[in-house]
Amino acid sequence: GAGVSQTPSNKVTEKGKYVELRCDPISGHTALYWYRQSLGQGPEFLIYFQGTGAADDSGLPNDRFFAVRPEGSVSTLKIQRTERGDSAVYLCASSLSPGKNGEAFFGQGTRLTVV
Amino acid sequence: GQSLEQPSEVTAVEGAIVQINCTYQTSGFYGLSWYQQHDGGAPTFLSYNALDGLEETGRFSSFLSRSDSYGYLLLQELQMKDSASYFCAVRARGGGNKLTFGTGTQLKVEL
Numbered sequence: 082g083a084g085v086s087q088t089p090s091n092k093v094t095e096k097g098k099y100v101e102l103r104c105d106p107i108s109g110h111t112a113l114y115w116y117r118q119s120l121g122q123g124p125e126f127l128i129y130f131q132g133t134g135a136a137d138d139s140g141l142p143n144d145r146f147f148a149v150r151p152e153g154s155v156s157t158l159k160i161q162r163t164e165r166g167d168s169a170v171y172l173c174a175s176s177l178s179p180g181k182n183g184e185a186f187f188g189q190g191t192r193l194t195v196v
Numbered sequence: 197g198q199s200l201e202q203p204s205e206v207t208a209v210e211g212a213i214v215q216i217n218c219t220y221q222t223s224g225f226y227g228l229s230w231y232q233q234h235d236g237g238a239p240t241f242l243s244y245n246a247l248d249g250l251e252e253t254g255r256f257s258s259f260l261s262r263s264d265s266y267g268y269l270l271l272q273e274l275q276m277k278d279s280a281s282y283f284c285a286v287r288a289r290g291g292g293n294k295l296t297f298g299t300g301t302q303l304k305v306e307l
Contacts, residue, residue, distance in 0.1 A: 085238075112292050123283050123297030124239060137294060172238070176293045183229035183244035183287045185295065190238065 083107075085188035087173050093194045094163055102158040102191045106175030113156050114185060115148055116172040124172055130156060163195045198222040198286050200298035207304045208274055216269045216301045218284035228267045229285045229295060230258050239283065242269070271303070279305045 086105040094100050106113050112131055116124035126140040130150045138148070145163075150156040160167055170192050174185035200220045208214040218228065227246035231239040243251050245260035245267060257270040271278055281302050285295035 114292075114294060116297075121299070123285070123300050124295075126294055126296065129292055129294045131292060136292060174239075174293075183227045183246075183285070183293060183295070184241040185293045187238040187240070 085173055085175055085186050087171075087188035087191050089191060090189065091192045091194075093196060096163060096165060096195055098163050100160050100163055100193065102160075102171050102173075102193070104156045104158070104173030104175075104188060106154065106156070106173070107177075107186055108154075110175035110177050110186070111153070112176045112185075113150060114174040114176075115156070115158050116174065116187075118170045118172055118190070127158070127171075160193075163193075165195045168193055168195045198288060198296040200284055200286060200296065202282075202284055202298045202301045204299070205302045205304070207306060209306050210274055210276060212274050213270065213272050214274060214303065216271075216282050216284075216303070218267045218269075218298060220265050220267075220284070220286050220298075222265075222286050222288055222296070224289035225262065225265075226287045226289050228258075228260050229287060230256075230269045231283045231285060231297075232280050233283065233300070234280045242282075244287075274305050276305050276307075279303060 115127040118124045129137040133153045145161045148158045170190040172190045174187045176185045202218045230242040233239045243258040260267040281300040285297045
């Protein structure tokens with residue numbers, strides 16, 4: 082596709098459930114990033130993939146959060162035992178090169194609501 | 197760690213010029229990016245400064261002073277469609293394009 086695609090666009094889940102959020106980056110982009118954005122705040126870094134491997138997962142808040150990118154393209158962010166505090170917009174971004182010009186292309190995000 | 201400060205809100209009239217400031221504290225600074233985000237939309241890249249000075253892209257310009265840990269985004273000939281949130285974001289060494297974002301400045305353009 083032309084841009085970063087994230088599915089679903091909206092997800093409502095019950096506290097304690099497991100959710101998976103999908104990101105399909107721009108074709109050919111080797112770097113992929115997950116961010117989380119709460120209302121009125123800037124995006125908060127979660128994890129960065131270079132190819133298939135997680136180059137930096139320092140932003141994952143705890144071990145309930147996990148992300149994979151098995152073939153170096155599509156990535157899935159997985160959240161176990163969801164809590165109401167996990168409610169936010171989860172943004173995925175990709176870039177052509179990991180080291181160039183501060184530009185990343187963002188998807189529209191998945192709005193996660195935990196009830 | 198990193199921290200960034202920017203004004204929470206700025207209001208200006210159509211056709212005017214507005215400057216959004218950003219100060220940052222970080223270790224291993226590599227560059228400063230600016231992103232625009234409309235309500236409900238994706239953040240969109242505007243500009244990036246790695247070196248001191250002014251970068252101009254159409255109506256938008258961005259400035260960086262590394263010695264002052266300070267940058268700004270300058271928007272000229274404001275249009276109603278420029279009403280959005282604007283984020284500065286620090287890129288630090290070793291993190292690819294991993295960015296640490298500020299809390300954002302909401303720009304309201306009025307007639």
